[in-house]
Amino acid sequence: KKLSTFCPTPKVIRCMTNTPVIVREGATVYATGTHADVEDGKLLEQLMTSVGFCTEVEEDLIDAVTGLSGSGPAYAFTALDALADGGVKMGLPRRLAVRLGAQALLGAAKMLLESEQHPGQLKDNVCSPGGATIHALHFLESGGFRSLLINAVEASCIRTRELQHLADQEKISPAAIKKTLLDKVKLESPSLSMASASKVSLFTNKS
Structure with a gap:
């Protein structure tokens, strides 16, 4: 809307990506403006697909995407750091703990994307009855693990909207x-x- 004051028919495509584009494993979504056509969207999608996953969404979903995949790498890095700390606490060398934690997250993500199974099913596949994993998951659940992640996505989304509101009021970024x-x-x-x-x-x- 702001750009339309400078140019009557601006071809605008709004996109949200994340830092893993650096290693060609990014997650990008985009929304085309009123005057951008299908070919414009296809061109951007072709460019961004070269550095990861890319898809079109309605513009009103971009704030939610920011909370999930935009901020998501920070959640993953924080989780990995904590997992590595757990490994170190139990006697693993730091470098090995980080490597094993990273590989576990990478492998889990790849299994999910390639199998297209529900993440809950893949989780259940790891849990032996009465085993170590289900005991660990019970500990996570008792600490509100899922709620913390849900709240984190919500907090990032809300803050994104707050910043946009400030930008609209000040007419600057x-x-x-x-x-x-x-x-x-x-x-x-x-x-x-x-x-x-x-x-x-x-x-x-x-x-």
Whole structure:
């Protein structure tokens, strides 16, 4: 909508990708604007498919995608770091613990994508009756593991919408909003900058 003020018929395609595009395993979605045609979408999809998975979605789903696959690599890295810590706690060398944890996540993801089975079924296949895995899963469930992940996706999605709202109000990007606030604090005298500094702290801590 903003671009239409500068160009009456802008060909705009909005997309959301993630950092694994660096290793050609990214997840990208896109939504075509009013004036972008099918061929424009196909061109972008062809480009982004070369660095991972890419598909078209309705634009109102992109914020949810941001919460899931956009922020998803950070969730995976955090989980992997914790798994490695668990391995180290139980006596494994750090390098080996990280490698085994990463391979477990990679293998699980590949099994899911290639088998197209429900993740719950694949999980059940690992759990022997009365075995170590089901005991470990019970411990995760008692700690609210699923709820934490669901809430994380929701929190990222909500924050994305908040940043977009700020951008719409300021008519600039979220990154520019942050820079403007920081510059304002630098220019003010120390006695006057405390309030602005606290606002910047609150803003940056929630990003």
